[in-house]
Amino acid sequence: MVKSSSLRTILLSPRGGISAIVLLVVMICAVFAPLIAPYAYDIQSLRDANLNPSWKNWMGTDEFGRDLLSRMIYGARTSLSVALTAISISVAIGMSLGATAAYFGGAFDRLVTAAVDLTWSFPEILIALILIAIIGPGLNSTMIAISIAYLAQFTRLTRVQIMALKSETYVEATRSLGAGHAHIIFRHLLPNALTPVIVAGMLATGDAIILEATLGFFGLGAQPPTPSWGAMMSSGTAQIFIAPWIIIFPGLAIAITVIAINLFGDAVIDVLDIRRQLRDS
Amino acid sequence: MALLSVTDLSVSIGRLKPLDGISFDIGKGEIVGMVGESGSGKSLTAMSVMGLLPLIGGKMTSGSIRFDGIDLATLPEPRYRALRGRRIALISQNPMTSLDPIIRIGAQIDQVGILHLGLSDAAAKARSIDIMRQLRIPEAATVHGNYPHQLSGGMKQRVVIAMALAADPELMIADEPTTALDVTIQAQIIQIVVDLVRERGLSLMLITHDMGVVAQACDKVVVLYAGRVAERNGIDAIFGEPQHPYTRELIRCIPRHDQLRGSLTGIPGAVPSVMDYPSGCRFHPRCADALDICAGAIPALEQKAAGFAACHAAINAAGKVSAHG
Numbered sequence: 001m002v003k004s005s006s007l008r009t010i011l012l013s014p015r016g017g018i019s020a021i022v023l024l025v026v027m028i029c030a031v032f033a034p035l036i037a038p039y040a041y042d043i044q045s046l047r048d049a050n051l052n053p054s055w056k057n058w059m060g061t062d063e064f065g066r067d068l069l070s071r072m073i074y075g076a077r078t079s080l081s082v083a084l085t086a087i088s089i090s091v092a093i094g095m096s097l098g099a100t101a102a103y104f105g106g107a108f109d110r111l112v113t114a115a116v117d118l119t120w121s122f123p124e125i126l127i128a129l130i131l132i133a134i135i136g137p138g139l140n141s142t143m144i145a146i147s148i149a150y151l152a153q154f155t156r157l158t159r160v161q162i163m164a165l166k167s168e169t170y171v172e173a174t175r176s177l178g179a180g181h182a183h184i185i186f187r188h189l190l191p192n193a194l195t196p197v198i199v200a201g202m203l204a205t206g207d208a209i210i211l212e213a214t215l216g217f218f219g220l221g222a223q224p225p226t227p228s229w230g231a232m233m234s235s236g237t238a239q240i241f242i243a244p245w246i247i248i249f250p251g252l253a254i255a256i257t258v259i260a261i262n263l264f265g266d267a268v269i270d271v272l273d274i275r276r277q278l279r280d281s
Numbered sequence: 282m283a284l285l286s287v288t289d290l291s292v293s294i295g296r297l298k299p300l301d302g303i304s305f306d307i308g309k310g311e312i313v314g315m316v317g318e319s320g321s322g323k324s325l326t327a328m329s330v331m332g333l334l335p336l337i338g339g340k341m342t343s344g345s346i347r348f349d350g351i352d353l354a355t356l357p358e359p360r361y362r363a364l365r366g367r368r369i370a371l372i373s374q375n376p377m378t379s380l381d382p383i384i385r386i387g388a389q390i391d392q393v394g395i396l397h398l399g400l401s402d403a404a405a406k407a408r409s410i411d412i413m414r415q416l417r418i419p420e421a422a423t424v425h426g427n428y429p430h431q432l433s434g435g436m437k438q439r440v441v442i443a444m445a446l447a448a449d450p451e452l453m454i455a456d457e458p459t460t461a462l463d464v465t466i467q468a469q470i471i472q473i474v475v476d477l478v479r480e481r482g483l484s485l486m487l488i489t490h491d492m493g494v495v496a497q498a499c500d501k502v503v504v505l506y507a508g509r510v511a512e513r514n515g516i517d518a519i520f521g522e523p524q525h526p527y528t529r530e531l532i533r534c535i536p537r538h539d540q541l542r543g544s545l546t547g548i549p550g551a552v553p554s555v556m557d558y559p560s561g562c563r564f565h566p567r568c569a570d571a572l573d574i575c576a577g578a579i580p581a582l583e584q585k586a587a588g589f590a591a592c593h594a595a596i597n598a599a600g601k602v603s604a605h606g
Binding site: 168169170172173174175176177178179180183187188191192 | 331333336362363364365366367370371373374375378379380381382383384392393396397441444445447448
């Protein structure tokens with residue numbers, strides 16, 4: 001597990017520290033959006049459409065005259081909540097599946113491995129598009145689609161870890177003291193397998209933000225007027241020559257957030273020295 | 282009546298038959314030594330009693346294991362689970378890897394009491410610290426909050442013993458509890474275990490390959506060779522008049538201070554592999570007293586003096602045996 005001394009090392013390294021500050025800012029925007037945003041995200045004023053960035057509207061306005069900065073701040077809320085919820089669901093289901101498959105082995109293990117490898121063989125975007133085609137667009141479908149798209153990764157990573165851990169002597173020792181399967185899996189095996197899965201989950205959150213933005217760009221994610229960075233970029237394409245800031249600012253936000261997540265993840269991986277475990281899955 | 286009674290136990294793993302007709306009893310309050318070289322089936326016997334054979338892909342093919350009147354061979358898994366740790370506890374071989382590295386020592390001992398005795402967290406903690414003190418772990422309350430990597434091997438082994446004792450079992454199985462430790466603390470650990478077992482009137486099955494440890498601690502001895510019982514007897518008879526040539530060889534291997542330099546030898550040859558056991562008596566290729574019959578017929582475990590031995594030579598030529606003894 002992450003010790004406080006490791007955490008200090010991560011935060012004091014240049015990339016760890018800078019990326020942590022960026023992520024903190026994005027998270028504060030997401031959590032306190034109604035307090036920070038200068039205007040409501042959905043108030044239209046067609047007279048003020050496509051205004052240049054100014055002191056009144058720091059990032060300008062969009063084609064309906066809505067304040068872009070306010071929409072950016074609310075957009076952070078959409079992007080982060082969708083990505084984090086989806087990845088949390090994915091990690092929870094993936095860990096349970098991978099752990100039980102590895103622990104009990106046999107036909108169940110082969111079934112899980114085959115199913116998971118099947119989804120692993122398609123790009124995430126394709127899986128997400130197929131799922132949304134089935135269950136219809138919207139924020140909830142986006143979450144479900146993203147969580148299933150990344151399921152294979154966490155299942156495989158957990159399975160490999162548990163495979164190695166289940167032959168440890170302490171598992172046999174715990175059984176010989178009368179512990180049941182659930183106790184062994186949840187108290188002993190999963191906690192020992194947790195670190196690499198958490199880090200993989202963190203890195204996947206970055207990918208999930210891009211996937212959410214992509215789906216939003218296609219109009220399959222958040223439905224108007226709910227702001228999402230991907231959908232904002234999509235509406236900005238029409239205005240790209242008149243009001244380029246509408247597409248530039250959400251694009252920058254996505255890029256900076258994802259880069260920060262990846263840099264922070266890299267710093268964690270280096271400090272915890274788990275690069276090999278992540279690669280092995 | 283014996284607390285644990287193993288009769289004609291045979292175990293197979295795939296096509297291999299590593300245990301073949303093992304029988305022995307452990308009475309209440311008795312310490313029984315289980316000796317033999319590596320691969321003789323000592324640990325497998327322990328796994329069979331604990332009902333953990335499926336973990337290594339093994340299966341009981343015949344015989345019975347009765348514990349306090351309960352037939353363990355047919356006991357359903359949920360009831361077996363309630364028995365493990367509660368009435369029969371195993372002290373495993375390697376203390377270095379028998380503890381979960383990311384859970385505090387104390388919590389690992391506590392959970393046995395919580396699981397089996399239904400104690401509250403606080404009561405389980407008090408009880409664990411008390412047991413740790415009895416095992417002479419210094420500053421037990423501090424160690425209770427430590428992680429396994431902060432302890433020495435000897436301390437870890439005491440913690441493993443504390444886990445086994447935590448639910449007050451009636452039978453303890455100690456599988457080579459000191460093999461992984463420094464020689465200087467081996468005797469100390471054995472002595473602590475034996476004292477506690479005697480004090481509480483527990484029964485102990487002590488698995489070891491060290492005849493010195495057996496002489497120090499046990500009431501009775503079961504000598505295993507290549508998956509069969511070679512000899513079974515009380516401690517005095519085993520050392521006083523060993524019947525089986527293998528037992529004599531084992532005793533000869535105990536180093537003594539008045540021995541001539543260079544005269545310490547092992548038993549010639551090696552333990553046969555389970556893939557390729559010799560016919561007849563499995564010890565005959567290494568036996569100095571082997572007769573013609575030994576290669577052909579399996580010797581039965583027959584009553585001999587106060588104990589039992591499975592040896593053609595011992596049965597046929599009693600005079601010759603006593604001359605050796």
